[in-house]
Amino acid sequence: MSSDSCATSGTANETASSAPEPEIGPTRRSLLWLKSQLLVKTRREAKDLLLKILFAITTLIVILPFFLIVIQLAVTGLSGLTLDLFTTFPGASLTGGIRNAIVGTILLVLVAGGVGIPLSVLGAVYISEYSPPGRIRSTVEFASDVLAGIPSIVFGAFGFAFIVVFLNVGMGLVSGGLTLAFMMMPTVLRTTQEALRQVPVSLREASFALGATKWTTTWRVTIRAAFPGIVTGVLLAIGRVMGETAPLIFTSGNSLTTPTSILGPASWVASLPFTIWAYVSDPRPYLQVKAQSTALALLVMVLAVDVVANYISRKVTRRLV
Amino acid sequence: MMTARTHQIEVYDLSTWFGPKAVLKNITCHFSDNAVTAIMGPSGCGKSTFLRTINRLNDMIGNFRMKGKILLEGEDIYGPQANVYELRRKIGMVFQRPNPFPMSIRDNVKYGPRLHGVKDDNELDPIVEKSLKRAALWDEVKDGLDEPAPNLSGGQQQRLCIARALSVDPPVLLMDEPVSSLDPISAQKIENLIVELKKDYTIIMVTHNVQQAFRVSDQAAFLYLGELIEFDKTRRIAEAPADERTEAFITGRIG
Numbered sequence: 071m072s073s074d075s076c077a078t079s080g081t082a083n084e085t086a087s088s089a090p091e092p093e094i095g096p097t098r099r100s101l102l103w104l105k106s107q108l109l110v111k112t113r114r115e116a117k118d119l120l121l122k123i124l125f126a127i128t129t130l131i132v133i134l135p136f137f138l139i140v141i142q143l144a145v146t147g148l149s150g151l152t153l154d155l156f157t158t159f160p161g162a163s164l165t166g167g168i169r170n171a172i173v174g175t176i177l178l179v180l181v182a183g184g185v186g187i188p189l190s191v192l193g194a195v196y197i198s199e200y201s202p203p204g205r206i207r208s209t210v211e212f213a214s215d216v217l218a219g220i221p222s223i224v225f226g227a228f229g230f231a232f233i234v235v236f237l238n239v240g241m242g243l244v245s246g247g248l249t250l251a252f253m254m255m256p257t258v259l260r261t262t263q264e265a266l267r268q269v270p271v272s273l274r275e276a277s278f279a280l281g282a283t284k285w286t287t288t289w290r291v292t293i294r295a296a297f298p299g300i301v302t303g304v305l306l307a308i309g310r311v312m313g314e315t316a317p318l319i320f321t322s323g324n325s326l327t328t329p330t331s332i333l334g335p336a337s338w339v340a341s342l343p344f345t346i347w348a349y350v351s352d353p354r355p356y357l358q359v360k361a362q363s364t365a366l367a368l369l370v371m372v373l374a375v376d377v378v379a380n381y382i383s384r385k386v387t388r389r390l391v
Numbered sequence: 392m393m394t395a396r397t398h399q400i401e402v403y404d405l406s407t408w409f410g411p412k413a414v415l416k417n418i419t420c421h422f423s424d425n426a427v428t429a430i431m432g433p434s435g436c437g438k439s440t441f442l443r444t445i446n447r448l449n450d451m452i453g454n455f456r457m458k459g460k461i462l463l464e465g466e467d468i469y470g471p472q473a474n475v476y477e478l479r480r481k482i483g484m485v486f487q488r489p490n491p492f493p494m495s496i497r498d499n500v501k502y503g504p505r506l507h508g509v510k511d512d513n514e515l516d517p518i519v520e521k522s523l524k525r526a527a528l529w530d531e532v533k534d535g536l537d538e539p540a541p542n543l544s545g546g547q548q549q550r551l552c553i554a555r556a557l558s559v560d561p562p563v564l565l566m567d568e569p570v571s572s573l574d575p576i577s578a579q580k581i582e583n584l585i586v587e588l589k590k591d592y593t594i595i596m597v598t599h600n601v602q603q604a605f606r607v608s609d610q611a612a613f614l615y616l617g618e619l620i621e622f623d624k625t626r627r628i629a630e631a632p633a634d635e636r637t638e639a640f641i642t643g644r645i646g
Contacts, residue, residue, distance in 0.1 A: 272486055273490055273492060275486065275490075276486065276555070278479065279446060280479065280556070281503070282476075283476065290502070294493060294494070
């Protein structure tokens with residue numbers, strides 16, 4: 071503003087010019103931005119703006135449940151989240167902690183992973199590296215896609231009828247773990263297959279052109295290059311089966327301690343989701359709180375697995391590819 | 392009865408098919424030792440197929456068939472006694488796009504020798520250094536041999552791929568349009584490198600770039616629709632192509 075206009079326009083104007091125009095505070099700047107966003111000049115712009123708002127609200131609704139769950143669990147369950155909860159076994163009238171369930175879930179995931187991961191990874195390697203494209207490949211792909219969509223309670227019923235009764239394994243760690251392994255297989259198979267498919271043919275050819283055999287190429291180049299994708303798929307599958315209740319209801323049994331044998335009633339095993347289900351179904355108020363705390367613990371464990379999956383895939387991807 | 396060997400790579404009456412489609416038709420030629428032979432031709436004329444037939448990389452493709460003979464040092468590479476792994480050790484290959492393995496620079500070069508039984512690091516390290524020097528990459532990477540190879544620039548990656556191919560000491564080197572995906576400066580470097588390498592290696596290079604073929608090669612082959620139209624000294628073809636299709640190609644009328 072020129073000095074000339076200052077002289078003629080009195081005090082009000084002088085105070086206005088004493089705040090220099092280019093320096094706008096962050097609040098004012100965002101208000102200005104908002105104003106520019108809301109500035110409607112024509113009908114078409116109004117329509118555009120309305121749709122934009124609609125999409126924003128939709129996104130908000132979609133992500134809302136996640137935050138609601140976290141908030142709800144934190145509000146109702148955080149008070150019960152003490153060190154004792156993790157370190158002690160349930161006592162009389164189910165007071166005490168959930169150590170049985172935490173250890174049980176870890177054991178079940180170990181059995182499921184130990185059986186399910188190698189089988190499905192090797193199967194995926196065979197399908198995508200060895201089998202010619204055609205009948206076998208599409209049959210396996212179709213079967214595993216269907217398998218991935220089967221409701222978990224069906225796996226539970228199958229695990230009971232086939233493993234517990236027909237194979238006469240009985241309820242416990244082995245039956246529960248194997249049932250979870252069945253659930254993991256389609257996910258791990260398909261993600262591994264996808265990861266192998268992403269590896270460029272030219273990498274395999276470079277290996278062959280140096281005189282490598284099929285197996286050396288597959289092991290040292292293809293699987294290696296696909297490794298981040300495979301790990302991600304494996305961890306996502308683990309995260310998924312960690313939270314499954316239905317496959318375990320008829321197969322794993324339940325227990326107030328950790329299993330002491332591989333088979334038989336002493337191998338019955340508790341798990342976090344099963345415990346949540348049992349406690350929520352119980353009318354005693356302190357078990358309601360404990361159910362929420364257990365749910366929170368399970369949520370944190372699943373999130374941790376997902377975070378690790380993300381970290382590994384990003385870290386290894388950067389290092390290798 | 393075979394005549395005494397005159398060339399490392401000799402091709403007699405080679406025809407190939409993918410399923411019912413004939414790709415190469417009755418090709419006979421001898422590639423000069425310690426020289427660069429450029430295989431030129433328009434897209435789809437069978438250049439890459441020809442190259443990949445020489446190291447049997449097409450075997451992997453289900454419906455590939457071939458007839459005729461390719462001799463490496465006098466032995467039929469498709470013969471019943473042929474060892475495909477040993478054959479591929481003797482015939483190195485560099486691809487159109489740089490395709491380093493997702494591992495360190497050092498491990499990329501070690502990969503080949505390890506396949507063929509060299510396990511000791513005391514033997515492997517000199518091979519790494521020698522191969523990278525031969526590929527004119529050593530000075531740029533010697534302080535970061537354990538860096539991931541995919542972090543290198545495109546031109547460096549391609550030279551690493553050349554070093555990787557040289558690591559198993561192949562007498563013959565196949566190159567499938569080795570600079571077509573690179574920037575001009577990297578391409579120039581690799582062209583110079585190819586001229587340098589021909590002192591010790593028999594190089595067969597596919598290209599659709601006529602000027603590059605003329606700059607780099609000693610011999611040139613012109614393939615058109617699967618037929619070998621012309622095969623002679625590059626200078627002769629450049630000055631006076633014998634066939635009008637060759638002339639049409641090198642003057643840019645077909646391409």
